[in-house]
Amino acid sequence: MEISLMSPEENTIASVVHESADMPVLTMSESANIMRTMLSSIDLEELTNDYFLILSEKLPCTSLKLSFADQVLRTGKSKLRSRIMKISIYYGHPFGTPQHAQLAYSFSKVLTPVQRKLLSEIHGIFAMSLRHALEYYRISQLATKDMLTGLGNRASYNESVSKLISMCNRNHESFGLLVFDLDNFKSVNDKYGHQEGDHVLTEFAKLLIKGLRDTDHAFRFGGDEFCCLLTDSSPSANTMVAQRITQSVNNHTLFKEHAVSCSVGATSFLIKDTPQSIFERADTALYKAKHTGKNNIIAA
Incomplete structure (x- = not known):
């Protein structure tokens, strides 16, 4: 996963802590509830909105942007001086050429190490459902698009x-x-x-x-x-x-x-x-x- 952290004053690269000796921040019950919500839909807009609601309850997340193919989905409202964290996700393999999507998180303040760990855990659950939804979208496009011109078939x-x-x-x-x-x-x-x-x-x-x-x-x-x-x-x-x-x-x-x-x-x-x-x-x-x-x- 490629992760970058930026603000209006700086453009530095950082990484979310995916491996930690600490105990998980989420309880098993919380993880199960989030997973149940994330697996309830393969509609990308609905999935992104549900994910943002979960994030905004647990973290100072003000907006979320998902970019994939030629589409951009936005939810929430990004503030002028918000901190932006971008995470790349790859999908489509082994069913075809790997495709790239990107999540851009906006936070109202810098995340603490514990909050980063929490984001890592929630994102891990979401990423699994997101890959399924993105692959479904890709296949549905193949079924309805002319591959040469990009027009409908x-x-x-x-x-x-x-x-x-x-x-x-x-x-x-x-x-x-x-x-x-x-x-x-x-x-x-x-x-x-x-x-x-x-x-x-x-x-x-x-x-x-x-x-x-x-x-x-x-x-x-x-x-x-x-x-x-x-x-x-x-x-x-x-x-x-x-x-x-x-x-x-x-x-x-x-x-x-x-x-x-x-x-x-x-x-x-x-x-x-x-x-x-x-x-x-x-x-x-x-x-x-x-x-x-x-x-x-x-x-x-």
């Missing part, structure tokens, strides 16, 4: 569109669906190889994300097939988003070099739509766009 799309349909039926709202296919993409793979093809796909994914709002969702189904779910959208708004994305592709140097554009099929949610019916409608529109000159948008 088909399973993630299926879950998202089902939730949107339920919400829109309940609230009498609508949403948009855009289905994309890259024109002339096969020639990139054939002429320059799959590495360059992957470069084109990842750049297109970036353009998709840039062209969407934070409330919208982008997915890759495989190959050069992508789609977007536009929340609380109208047919005209769907077309505007599609135009913005196709124009950004046309203006991008990489796509110009390879003569790659994109065709789009667009549609909006209708009452009584199912996940299958709305996708079939957008996919049919995409087929028409591909066969009417490419670099085209067809709405259905």
Whole structure:
């Protein structure tokens, strides 16, 4: 474990006492209760909040920050002159490449040796549960993310569109669906190889994300097939988003070099739509766009 202790006035490195000849600070009953609480959830936010409540009862801990993957979870309130202790945790091995997470503890005052020992014992219990929760998160991401682009995959799309349909039926709202296919993409793979093809796909994914709002969702189904779910959208708004994305592709140097554009099929949610019916409608529109000159948008 890598541990550092810092304050606004200094940046010195210290270590928590993990080995001590003294008796444990926690009683067996206290350890069991903490372990029971920590093992009750694999939700990282809930687990972190529960851990902070336990810490703040026993130590002058004012806040806790957990950083992992591309996520940051915070609980409590860090004070201006608080002491920060950072502890690194590694997880994912032997199931895959070791992953790194970091806990940043904020304390209102310097910990005594006994308090450090107490923190060491509580952290040891939490770390075991945290590794399980982090590994669960990592595996769930593998199940719902496209590994090349970082977009959602088909399973993630299926879950998202089902939730949107339920919400829109309940609230009498609508949403948009855009289905994309890259024109002339096969020639990139054939002429320059799959590495360059992957470069084109990842750049297109970036353009998709840039062209969407934070409330919208982008997915890759495989190959050069992508789609977007536009929340609380109208047919005209769907077309505007599609135009913005196709124009950004046309203006991008990489796509110009390879003569790659994109065709789009667009549609909006209708009452009584199912996940299958709305996708079939957008996919049919995409087929028409591909066969009417490419670099085209067809709405259905």
